[in-house]
Amino acid sequence: MSESTDQSNGKxxxxxxxxxxxxxxxxxxxxxxxxxxxxxxNKVKEKPKSxxxxxxxxxxxxxxxxxxxxxITYEPELNMTTVxxxxxxxxxxxxxxxxxxxxxxxxxxxxxxxxxxMLINGRVRQAxxxxxxxxxxxxxxxxxxxxxxxxxxxxxLFVDRxxxxxxxxxxxxxxxxxxxxxxxxxxxxxxxxxxxxxPLSQCMTCGCCLEACPQYTKIEVERGEGESDEAYExxxxxxxxxxFLGAAxxxxxxxxxxxxxxxxxxxxxxxxxxxxxxxxxCGNAQNCVSVxxxxxxxxxxIGRAGRAxxxxxxxxxxxx
Amino acid sequence: xxxxRVVVVGGGLAGLAATMxxxxxxxxxxxxxxxxxxxxxxxxxxxxxxxxxxxxxxxGDTEWKHFDDTVYGGDFLNHxxxxxEMAEWAPRIIDLLDRLGVPFNRTGEGFRDQRxxxxxxxxxxxxxxxxxxxxxxxxLDEQVRRWxxxxxxxxxxxxxxxxxxxxxxxxxxxCIGQDMVTMETKAFPADAVILATGGCGLIFGRSTMSMACTxxxxxxxxxxxxxxxxxEFIQVHPTAIPGTDKLRLMSESARGEGGRVWVPxxxxxxxxxxxxxxxxxxxxxxxxxxxxxxxxxxxxxTREIFSICTESGLSVEKxxxxxxxxxxxxxxxxxxxxxxxxxxxYEKFQGxxxxxxxxxxxxxxxxxxxxxxxDYERTASGNLLEGSPRNQMTxxxxxxAIGEVDYHYHGGNxxxxxxxxxxxxxxxxxxxxxxxxxxxxxxxxxxxxxxPSLYEEATKKYQAIDxxxxxxxxxxxxxxxxxxxxxxxxxxxxxxxxxxxxxKKAYDEMCELEERAKKCSLxxxxxxxxxxxxxxxxFLDMFPLAKTILKGALLRDECRGSHYKPEFAMPSLESEDExxxxxEAETWCDRFEENTKKWLKSTIAEYGEDGEPIITYEDVDTSxxxxxxxxxxxxxxxxxxxxxxxxxxxxxxxxxxxTEEAVSSS
Numbered sequence: 014m015s016e017s018t019d020q021s022n023g024k025x026x027x028x029x030x031x032x033x034x035x036x037x038x039x040x041x042x043x044x045x046x047x048x049x050x051x052x053x054x055n056k057v058k059e060k061p062k063s064x065x066x067x068x069x070x071x072x073x074x075x076x077x078x079x080x081x082x083x084x085i086t087y088e089p090e091l092n093m094t095t096v097x098x099x100x101x102x103x104x105x106x107x108x109x110x111x112x113x114x115x116x117x118x119x120x121x122x123x124x125x126x127x128x129x130x131m132l133i134n135g136r137v138r139q140a141x142x143x144x145x146x147x148x149x150x151x152x153x154x155x156x157x158x159x160x161x162x163x164x165x166x167x168x169x170l171f172v173d174r175x176x177x178x179x180x181x182x183x184x185x186x187x188x189x190x191x192x193x194x195x196x197x198x199x200x201x202x203x204x205x206x207x208x209x210x211x212p213l214s215q216c217m218t219c220g221c222c223l224e225a226c227p228q229y230t231k232i233e234v235e236r237g238e239g240e241s242d243e244a245y246e247x248x249x250x251x252x253x254x255x256x257f258l259g260a261a262x263x264x265x266x267x268x269x270x271x272x273x274x275x276x277x278x279x280x281x282x283x284x285x286x287x288x289x290x291x292x293x294x295c296g297n298a299q300n301c302v303s304v305x306x307x308x309x310x311x312x313x314x315i316g317r318a319g320r321a322x323x324x325x326x327x328x329x330x331x332x333x
Numbered sequence: 334x335x336x337x338r339v340v341v342v343g344g345g346l347a348g349l350a351a352t353m354x355x356x357x358x359x360x361x362x363x364x365x366x367x368x369x370x371x372x373x374x375x376x377x378x379x380x381x382x383x384x385x386x387x388x389x390x391x392x393g394d395t396e397w398k399h400f401d402d403t404v405y406g407g408d409f410l411n412h413x414x415x416x417x418e419m420a421e422w423a424p425r426i427i428d429l430l431d432r433l434g435v436p437f438n439r440t441g442e443g444f445r446d447q448r449x450x451x452x453x454x455x456x457x458x459x460x461x462x463x464x465x466x467x468x469x470x471x472x473l474d475e476q477v478r479r480w481x482x483x484x485x486x487x488x489x490x491x492x493x494x495x496x497x498x499x500x501x502x503x504x505x506x507x508c509i510g511q512d513m514v515t516m517e518t519k520a521f522p523a524d525a526v527i528l529a530t531g532g533c534g535l536i537f538g539r540s541t542m543s544m545a546c547t548x549x550x551x552x553x554x555x556x557x558x559x560x561x562x563x564x565e566f567i568q569v570h571p572t573a574i575p576g577t578d579k580l581r582l583m584s585e586s587a588r589g590e591g592g593r594v595w596v597p598x599x600x601x602x603x604x605x606x607x608x609x610x611x612x613x614x615x616x617x618x619x620x621x622x623x624x625x626x627x628x629x630x631x632x633x634x635t636r637e638i639f640s641i642c643t644e645s646g647l648s649v650e651k652x653x654x655x656x657x658x659x660x661x662x663x664x665x666x667x668x669x670x671x672x673x674x675x676x677x678x679y680e681k682f683q684g685x686x687x688x689x690x691x692x693x694x695x696x697x698x699x700x701x702x703x704x705x706x707x708d709y710e711r712t713a714s715g716n717l718l719e720g721s722p723r724n725q726m727t728x729x730x731x732x733x734a735i736g737e738v739d740y741h742y743h744g745g746n747x748x749x750x751x752x753x754x755x756x757x758x759x760x761x762x763x764x765x766x767x768x769x770x771x772x773x774x775x776x777x778x779x780x781x782x783x784x785p786s787l788y789e790e791a792t793k794k795y796q797a798i799d800x801x802x803x804x805x806x807x808x809x810x811x812x813x814x815x816x817x818x819x820x821x822x823x824x825x826x827x828x829x830x831x832x833x834x835x836x837k838k839a840y841d842e843m844c845e846l847e848e849r850a851k852k853c854s855l856x857x858x859x860x861x862x863x864x865x866x867x868x869x870x871x872f873l874d875m876f877p878l879a880k881t882i883l884k885g886a887l888l889r890d891e892c893r894g895s896h897y898k899p900e901f902a903m904p905s906l907e908s909e910d911e912x913x914x915x916x917e918a919e920t921w922c923d924r925f926e927e928n929t930k931k932w933l934k935s936t937i938a939e940y941g942e943d944g945e946p947i948i949t950y951e952d953v954d955t956s957x958x959x960x961x962x963x964x965x966x967x968x969x970x971x972x973x974x975x976x977x978x979x980x981x982x983x984x985x986x987x988x989x990x991x992t993e994e995a996v997s998s999s
Contacts, residue, residue: 048928048986059636072861073861073862085702089576090576090577091467091577091684092577092578094578095576095577095578096577098578098813099929101813101864101865102811102814104856104857111807111856112523112856113856113857113859113865114856114857114864114865115715116862116864117864119544120372120373120374120543120544120545121372121374121376121377121543121544121579122543122544122576122581122679123377123579123581123582123682124375124678125373125377125464125467125674125678125679126368126371126373126376126377126543127371127372127376128368128372141578141579142681142682144682147587167514167862168514168861168862171862174369175369175490178369178371178478181475181478182478182481184484185479186475186478187431187434187475187476187478187479188432188434188472188475189479190429190432190476192578193354193357193429193761195425195429196428196432197426197428198431198432198445199428199431199432199433199434201443201444202439202443203439203443204438204439204440204441204443205434207437207438207439207669210436211436214436214461214468215467215674217371217372217467218369218371262996267606269434271898272434274432274434275434285923301726314974316528
């Protein structure tokens with residue numbers, strides 16, 4: 014089964030569910046994590062023999078997307094990366110047609126690297142920590158996989174998130190130490206300060222918050238004929254720097270500005286937040302915080318960054 | 334003179350540390366990685382990083398003791414000068430990480446907090462919650478990004494290292510990489526190539542390692558002529574959560590914070606573990622190793638957990654091997670602050686709250702102590718000569734290995750919380766080494782002086798491998814299924830307990846599997862983001878290392894660190910009679926000395942012309958701390974130690990009197 018679908022159709026920010034995905038309708042999105050945290054073992058009364066997985070595929074950025082249906086044997090305790098491994102191994106659709114393995118981004122398999130982020134039954138999450146038994150409760154008929162919609166598709170479920178790393182450059186997401194020679198201990202910090210910073214430092218740049226954000230829109234820079242890598246990268250950087258930074262990068266500004274040494278450059282980071290594509294673009298939809306797999310207090314960060322930016326602007330105005 | 338460049342392959346802790354240090358020294362770096370560097374496997378490290386600190390120092394701890402614990406834990410197979418240097422650098426490295434903004438846990442007074450880890454009696458381990466690896470990786474990633482903006486670092490992410498480029502003299506002049514998106518194969522001319530490509534856990538199918546840990550880069554270097562050392566030393570971590578795609582690590586810090594390992598005394602007791610009274614629980618590590626308790630070194634904990642399930646038949650579940658790791662007696666607030674990250678992993682993947690219910694865990698392949706052979710230059714006092722171009726250089730000149738892919742820091746088994754240290758240490762330490770190497774390159778031998786044909790031919794050679802794979806007729810063997818079989822052979826025969834007859838059989842099976850793998854065909858023969866091709870090529874490159882590991886294990890007839898062959902285990906003392914026991918202890922020590930003479934050697938593998946590993950042995954520098962028996966939990970350990978110490982005292986007296994004679998006669 015393979016029907017052509019224009020990938021951009023039927024998508025609105027925060028709900029990238031193609032119209033025809035699920036005839037029974039997807040249960041409303043639960044707030045962060047709940048679907049994955051329950052007692053997995055006993056809730057699904059009858060285990061199916063097979064699983065049906067419907068995947069939105071795309072051979073390359075230039076090609077149109079199309080749906081493909083796969084089936085694998087059900088086993089207890091499966092997660093979605095195992096399912097994708099099985100799908101790759103058999104390289105056959107549900108009706109027996111030979112196909113290429115589905116491409117996807119993966120590494121740690123324990124929800125700490127951020128690679129395998131995708132839309133699963135319409136909700137953005139990591140494939141590794143999404144358990145099949147939980148998905149069967151959402152929809153016992155089939156599991157639907159799509160690439161994230163806010164980033165250019167490289168192939169199939171594999172998207173290009175380099176814009177997120179550009180954002181970390183723009184906000185100067187690092188501590189400016191003098192050098193790497195021995196200069197003694199770092200600044201003393203209270204447990205409260207550590208506990209303030211630590212959750213923010215768990216951001217794995219997965220992009221869930223951006224996928225869910227109505228203000229974060231896809232920027233796709235097409236490569237020109239015979240364009241050099243450098244020229245293409247320059248154009249990407251320019252395009253990305255005009256787009257919205259998004260919650261992840263804003264929260265990183267708070268992280269670095271909380272650090273005793275990081276504070277010394279706080280103004281420069283706040284300048285970045287005040288420039289084009291900065292904090293002012295946020296529409297306060299608060300979707301980011303509800304989809305963050307690491308439960309990072311993103312809206313709190315946005316609030317703190319907002320206040321700091323205002324104070325910074327006033328100070329600058331009066332020349333402090 | 335044209336600009337000298339360096340390629341760093343791998344963007345985990347070691348690769349990033351090297352990159353930022355080289356950039357600081359003004360050396361431009363091309364950083365190549367299979368994944369965006371921020372997603373490297375180092376993020377999975379949980380527990381912490383070791384160093385002597387102000388608190389332990391006042392309890393009698395020193396750099397020397399950290400060094401001693403490292404080599405004792407490694408069963409003396411570690412090269413001692415690099416380990417000594419590393420232990421001495423450790424406090425400075427933690428200070429640097431602290432300055433870089435790593436959110437280390439803090440004491441009430443605002444100092445860095447420390448926890449205790451296995452194989453030591455001191456609280457030496459600094460940590461950032463239970464995601465220390467992630468936090469350290471991010472701190473270094475941020476520094477490298479800073480240098481990227483400054484223009485000294487160019488990242489090549491989603492690039493696969495295909496092999497080194499060697500000139501006519503066998504000197505490395507760069508490498509070949511492939512863009513995993515466009516599939517472009519490209520030469521990277523460079524005056525030095527640093528491999529920081531991590532471990533090879535995927536050879537064992539499922540392990541605690543990430544999907545990028547195929548060992549393929551190391552294997553490609555090996556096939557190009559680099560020596561591979563101590564391959565058979567594979568650490569099996571005592572506690573992991575069994576899963577269908579991965580065995581997820583449950584950090585040693587769970588025990589460091591007070592977690593207790595137990596099984597019901599009654600086999601497969603069906604009661605809720607919380608209802609089993611204390612008296613009916615068997616805390617087997619605490620009972621057998623009263624001094625270290627749940628924090629015995631990893632190989633011991635692993636074997637005990639393995640044998641309590643297999644030999645004693647006391648596995649918690651009937652159909653699945655596992656024991657309880659219990660945290661339920663600890664305050665929830667402490668658990669959340671110090672172990673939150675790993676408890677969430679358990680909860681997410683098992684659907685059970687480990688704060689309420691004891692976790693079920695079992696050992697899993699975790700770390701490759703062995704790796705590419707690498708050199709070093711020592712000083713008279715037993716340190717490393719800082720800046721020597723030989724430090725960390727593989728047997729291929731101008732190609733270096735750092736981090737998990739080198740071999741000399743962890744010996745027969747790695748101490749918990751020493752891996753993050755060795756990665757960052759080797760990464761920083763190689764900076765001046767490379768600087769000196771580049772400055773001393775003879776004129777006219779730089780990569781920029783090479784004929785373009787050198788790189789063109791190397792590129793063609795690697796393209797030909799892809800072309801051959803793509804040209805294979807469809808319907809052949811399935812690489813993913815064969816990889817599973819490889820994992821089964823390795824896990825069954827070459828992990829916790831090893832027997833020669835099984836290893837022999839496993840080697841033959843591996844050769845048969847390799848023949849079948851030659852008939853693997855691709856289900857994707859395209860030229861764009863072809864993950865099928867990339868995986869198959871990595872899988873084929875696993876065979877040389879798998880065979881090296883098996884052969885090394887087969888030939889090494891002894892027990893050392895993680896390598897355990899019951900057939901060659903040293904016996905406990907049996908006699909009740911005191912004199913007889915003393916005699917037994919003497920015999921024991923004789924045997925120990927003989928074994929040390931024969932086997933305290935690095936296993937060195939070379940890739941033979943027929944593709945089979947050729948194994949030889951090489952002496953280990955144990956000049957600083959004389960090897961001594963490792964006696965955790967052995968019956969009669971005290972008497973053996975007594976006899977051993979007496980022997981050592983006698984030897985050193987003799988040595989002293991010889992020195993005196995020499996002095997007086999001169």
